[in-house]
Amino acid sequence: MSRTPSQTVGPYYALGLCRREDNVLDPDGIELVGTLLDGRGEPVGDGVVEVWDAAGRRWGRSGTSPDGGFAFRVPRDCEVLEAHVFARGLLRHQRTRIYLSEIEDDVAAGLSPEQRATLQAVPIDAGLRWDIRIQGQRQTVFFAH
Amino acid sequence: MTAAVDPYDGPIVLADDPSLGPEVQVDYPGYRSTRWRAPKDPLVTLPEELHRLDGPVFGESAIEPSDSDLTRQHDGEPLGERILVHGRVLDESGRPLRGALVEVWQANAAGRYRHAVDSHPAPLDPNFSGAGRVLSDDDGRYSFTTIKPGAYPWRNHPNAWRPAHIHFSLFGRSFEQRLVTQMYFPGDPLFAYDPIFNSVRDPRSRELLVARLDLERTEPEWALAFEWDIVLRATPFEP
Numbered sequence: 001m002s003r004t005p006s007q008t009v010g011p012y013y014a015l016g017l018c019r020r021e022d023n024v025l026d027p028d029g030i031e032l033v034g035t036l037l038d039g040r041g042e043p044v045g046d047g048v049v050e051v052w053d054a055a056g057r058r059w060g061r062s063g064t065s066p067d068g069g070f071a072f073r074v075p076r077d078c079e080v081l082e083a084h085v086f087a088r089g090l091l092r093h094q095r096t097r098i099y100l101s102e103i104e105d106d107v108a109a110g111l112s113p114e115q116r117a118t119l120q121a122v123p124i125d126a127g128l129r130w131d132i133r134i135q136g137q138r139q140t141v142f143f144a145h
Numbered sequence: 146m147t148a149a150v151d152p153y154d155g156p157i158v159l160a161d162d163p164s165l166g167p168e169v170q171v172d173y174p175g176y177r178s179t180r181w182r183a184p185k186d187p188l189v190t191l192p193e194e195l196h197r198l199d200g201p202v203f204g205e206s207a208i209e210p211s212d213s214d215l216t217r218q219h220d221g222e223p224l225g226e227r228i229l230v231h232g233r234v235l236d237e238s239g240r241p242l243r244g245a246l247v248e249v250w251q252a253n254a255a256g257r258y259r260h261a262v263d264s265h266p267a268p269l270d271p272n273f274s275g276a277g278r279v280l281s282d283d284d285g286r287y288s289f290t291t292i293k294p295g296a297y298p299w300r301n302h303p304n305a306w307r308p309a310h311i312h313f314s315l316f317g318r319s320f321e322q323r324l325v326t327q328m329y330f331p332g333d334p335l336f337a338y339d340p341i342f343n344s345v346r347d348p349r350s351r352e353l354l355v356a357r358l359d360l361e362r363t364e365p366e367w368a369l370a371f372e373w374d375i376v377l378r379a380t381p382f383e384p
Contacts, residue, residue: 044182
């Protein structure tokens with residue numbers, strides 16, 4: 001059978017997708033914050049980030065605030081998160097990964113240092129920071145899916 | 146040398162291209178917001194095992210009793226055409242997917258979303274929130290009751306109107322079965338002018354976004370029914 005095509009999440013997704021707080025994967029975890037940015041470096045205030053800790057089977061979702069910000073509380077023992085990015089203006093969601101620690105694996109081995117850097121969360125006072133650039137210089141690596 | 150032509154100065158709707166199949170054209174100039182939001186770098190290939198990851202599973206605890214009937218979430222009934230929307234969640238081999246979380250959101254009958262960002266001067270309906278969620282049953286079936294959403298203007302280009310649609314979000318069994326899309330209503334005269342609908346350039350795939358009037362499931366003297374099956378990617382393991 002032929003697949004149902006994708007369409008944009010649009011600007012009003014919060015009605016359906018953000019009815020409950022879904023951004024805590026582990027209440028005792030570490031804060032992961034970031035900003036979703038467009039090709040001009042402007043914040044994307046109508047995007048959604050979903051993360052999936054496949055090993056620990058913990059999932060979370062965060063809509064972005066008007067300043068493009070998103071936030072999760074993620075398990076301290078988690079090394080890598082699978083992620084999906086949605087936004088108004090993005091007709092199909094993008095797949096990426098967030099490295100919470102500086103590990104090397106098969107995926108990282110296939111990337112240039114510049115590409116690998118786009119997937120690395122960096123320590124900040126409050127926890128970890130990972131920004132997403134959906135277009136332009138230093139675009140976040142997105143994977144075929 | 147010829148000057149580079151800015152595709153964003155071109156037509157709102159591009160010609161059909163059946164070779165694209167079910168893929169949406171992510172950089173679609175007629176949809177202005179893609180200009181700074183469509184990724185441009187080539188996609189990177191993942192190792193095979195990462196295409197076979199299972200995804201999150203949502204149980205009954207994710208659902209409230211009123212979630213499947215958007216006409217009964219307030220004291221009174223919403224205005225508009227009452228409709229039943231139902232169908233199956235399947236994978237590419239036609240296998241029904243049970244326990245798929247289906248989340249929906251939509252405008253009210255006047256074409257207005259209950260959302261702070263929506264400035265369309267059409268009335269809000271105090272009896273309509275416009276959001277629901279259901280789990281597919283053992284046969285992959287889902288259904289919910291709602292009202293038919295109205296078309297609305299959206300400022301993408303002069304006199305731009307979205308055809309009536311319901312937003313759908315789906316989780317299948319595998320991580321790669323994730324899908325966010327929109328369901329449209331048959332015969333909408335706005336199809337030809339909508340860049341979002343036409344960003345699926347294969348006409349046969351585009352038709353898969355359009356529900357079918359289902360007279361058999363229509364409840365006489367009560368509600369029209371529309372049937373819409375949703376086909377997710379192949380399941381990489383036994384679901």
